[in-house]
Amino acid sequence: MNKSIIGIILGGGQSRRFGSPKAFEEKDGVAFYEYSVQAMGAFTKDIILVTNTNLLSRFSVNSLMHVITDIEDINGLGPLAGIYSAMDRAKADWYLVSPIDVPFIEASIFEMLLQQHQDSDTDAIVPIVNGKLQPLIAVLNYSIKEKVKEQLRIKELSMRQLFDKCRVTYFAIDKEKPFININTKDDLERYIMKEEEENA
Numbered sequence: 380m381n382k383s384i385i386g387i388i389l390g391g392g393q394s395r396r397f398g399s400p401k402a403f404e405e406k407d408g409v410a411f412y413e414y415s416v417q418a419m420g421a422f423t424k425d426i427i428l429v430t431n432t433n434l435l436s437r438f439s440v441n442s443l444m445h446v447i448t449d450i451e452d453i454n455g456l457g458p459l460a461g462i463y464s465a466m467d468r469a470k471a472d473w474y475l476v477s478p479i480d481v482p483f484i485e486a487s488i489f490e491m492l493l494q495q496h497q498d499s500d501t502d503a504i505v506p507i508v509n510g511k512l513q514p515l516i517a518v519l520n521y522s523i524k525e526k527v528k529e530q531l532r533i534k535e536l537s538m539r540q541l542f543d544k545c546r547v548t549y550f551a552i553d554k555e556k557p558f559i560n561i562n563t564k565d566d567l568e569r570y571i572m573k574e575e576e577e578n579a
């Protein structure tokens with residue numbers, strides 16, 4: 380039987396290092412968050428973008444994507460708050476997860492992770508890219524929902540702390556570019572403007 384899959388896009392951060400909401404920064408005329416929608420859209424027609432009340436009205440809703448905010452009492456507690464809020468809103472067997480600041484993300488990354496999940500019986504598939512854990516681009520099973528809730532309760536808010544308590548398949552990927560994330564204006568200059576200049 381086919382398993383149900385929902386996409387979760389984490390878009391409730393403060394973009395303090397960037398200085399303005401980075402979800403709406405553009406690469407080639409496309410807002411950063413839309414790259415995550417496109418990459419997931421190949422595998423699910425059900426995507427939930429989880430943001431905060433300040434940004435809610437700025438995301439354009441379409442038939443693929445619903446936009447919600449973090450549940451009130453965990454609002455702003457970081458990526459785990461977004462993951463829990465989406466899992467609580469809509470149940471699926473599996474969730475594809477992405478942040479909003481990875482404008483080079485590719486569908487092929489989710490394809491590889493989904494392939495791994497078919498071959499494993501763990502709770503999460505998490506990439507390791509050239510030795511570095513990439514915890515926010517992952518495939519998670521609904522079975523971890525209560526663990527996420529507990530982590531939020533005891534304020535252990537990092538993805539690593541969650542993974543320490545789950546059965547995780549760590550999957551090595553040797554392609555770095557799709558995982559580039561933009562945190563600062565310097566990152567923007569280094570990765571995006573440079574590429575645009577090269578392509579001009």
Ligand SMILES: Nc1nc2c(ncn2[C@@H]2O[C@H](COP(=O)(O)OP(=O)(O)OP(=O)(O)O)[C@@H](O)[C@H]2O)c(=O)[nH]1
Binds near residue numbers: 392394460462479
């Ligand atoms: N829903 C939700 N998403 C979050 C939250 N905090 C961070 N995110 C998202 O998680 C991803 C990683 O966030 P970071 O880049 O580490 O943090 P940020 O708050 O966006 O940026 P800084 O303020 O510069 O740290 C981004 O896609 C954020 O939008 C939160 O409390 N709720």
